[in-house]
Amino acid sequence: MIYVKLPRENFTAFFESLKNYGKVYGPVKISESYGFKEVSNVAQLSLEYPRTMIPPKKFFVKPKERIFEFDEEKMEYRETVENTEIVIFGIHPCDINAIKLIDRVYINEMPDKYYQKRRENALLIGVSCHPDEYCFCKSTGTSYATDGFDLFLHEINDGYLVRVATEKGHKVITQNKHLIREVEARDMEDFKENERKRLTEFKLELNISGLQDMLELSHDRAIWREYADKCFGCGTCNLVCPTCRCYDVVDCVNLDLKTGERKRKWDSCMLRKHGLVAGGLNFRPTRVERLRNRFNCKGSLREDMMNCVGCGRCTVYCPADIRYVEVLQKVRGEIK
Ligand code: SF4
Numbered sequence: 001m002i003y004v005k006l007p008r009e010n011f012t013a014f015f016e017s018l019k020n021y022g023k024v025y026g027p028v029k030i031s032e033s034y035g036f037k038e039v040s041n042v043a044q045l046s047l048e049y050p051r052t053m054i055p056p057k058k059f060f061v062k063p064k065e066r067i068f069e070f071d072e073e074k075m076e077y078r079e080t081v082e083n084t085e086i087v088i089f090g091i092h093p094c095d096i097n098a099i100k101l102i103d104r105v106y107i108n109e110m111p112d113k114y115y116q117k118r119r120e121n122a123l124l125i126g127v128s129c130h131p132d133e134y135c136f137c138k139s140t141g142t143s144y145a146t147d148g149f150d151l152f153l154h155e156i157n158d159g160y161l162v163r164v165a166t167e168k169g170h171k172v173i174t175q176n177k178h179l180i181r182e183v184e185a186r187d188m189e190d191f192k193e194n195e196r197k198r199l200t201e202f203k204l205e206l207n208i209s210g211l212q213d214m215l216e217l218s219h220d221r222a223i224w225r226e227y228a229d230k231c232f233g234c235g236t237c238n239l240v241c242p243t244c245r246c247y248d249v250v251d252c253v254n255l256d257l258k259t260g261e262r263k264r265k266w267d268s269c270m271l272r273k274h275g276l277v278a279g280g281l282n283f284r285p286t287r288v289e290r291l292r293n294r295f296n297c298k299g300s301l302r303e304d305m306m307n308c309v310g311c312g313r314c315t316v317y318c319p320a321d322i323r324y325v326e327v328l329q330k331v332r333g334e335i336k
């Protein structure tokens with residue numbers, strides 16, 4: 001890791017320079033919420049945002065996309081792998097850790113060329129944040145990103161201490177060396193002090209020790225019925241979750257019955273049809289089963305880390321006010 005300093009007065013010029021690397025996206029305020037949108041100037045950015053509604057996974061696992069077109073008569077098959085360079089500016093550590101988790105699935109376990117290309121074409125720039133009452137990433141071990149980004153900007157008194165993690169990040173810094181300074185002792189002190197303070201700001205905690213086993217052992221407990229009775233089965237919790245990555249695949253055949261396209265789109269395990277398979281069998285027909293499955297999936301350690309990065313989105317956006325941490329505290333027997 002290389003450490004440099006970006007003085008506050010050079011921030012705008014640095015941001016402007018990012019347009020040389022591709023379309024720049026950053027957090028902007030949209031009504032009462034926030035979202036990653038294309039930004040053309042610093043004034044549009046809302047860097048103090050708590051979380052966006054839709055996580056930055058949307059840049060890599062597209063909500064909806066065409067995978068290929070086909071022509072049965074001509075025996076043709078045409079893939080459409082997108083090749084657009086983008087900069088995602090202002091990602092929080094929890095979302096960077098979520099992207100790392102999705103990388104394990106879409107790059108290491110089941111290489112997906114569409115996903116891979118988008119990841120290669122993206123420059124990821126993280127920004128330090130402060131937790132609100134819904135954040136519990138300190139508990140899930142994802143409050144700090146050690147890698148998975150190109151540059152990470154930590155706010156200090158008179159600018160940013162920048163961590164440079166990749167060659168791509170290094171290139172950006174080298175090309176902007178007129179804007180960059182060496183890190184001095186007082187910058188390091190600011191950085192340490194800010195990180196120390198930040199860790200004391202977390203109000204919500206979840207004890208994840210042994211959680212996976214406790215979830216399995218809670219299979220028949222009444223708690224699932226209690227929450228399933230409140231749940232609308234709307235699927236919002238999946239859509240806003242930065243680690244949910246299930247998708248559905250559909251073939252759309254044109255009226256000529258020879259040509260068409262294959263599409264995929266985000267799916268949700270909280271929807272009834274998610275468990276519906278050929279022959280009409282539904283392997284998760286009830287809301288109790290779907291809710292329990294989601295919590296078991298999030299608490300599982302299949303990818304060597306929890307499938308939850310503690311971002312708080314599923315609680316903030318649940319229309320039934322089902323609070324993720326509260327459910328798991330009940331599973332643990334910490335609250336009744
Ligand atoms: S967002 Fe809330 S109401 Fe909707 S499916 Fe998830 S838990 Fe149920």
Ligand code: SF4
Nearest residue numbers: 241308309311312314
């Ligand atoms: S389960 Fe909820 S808190 Fe955890 S990563 Fe997903 S949306 Fe965030």
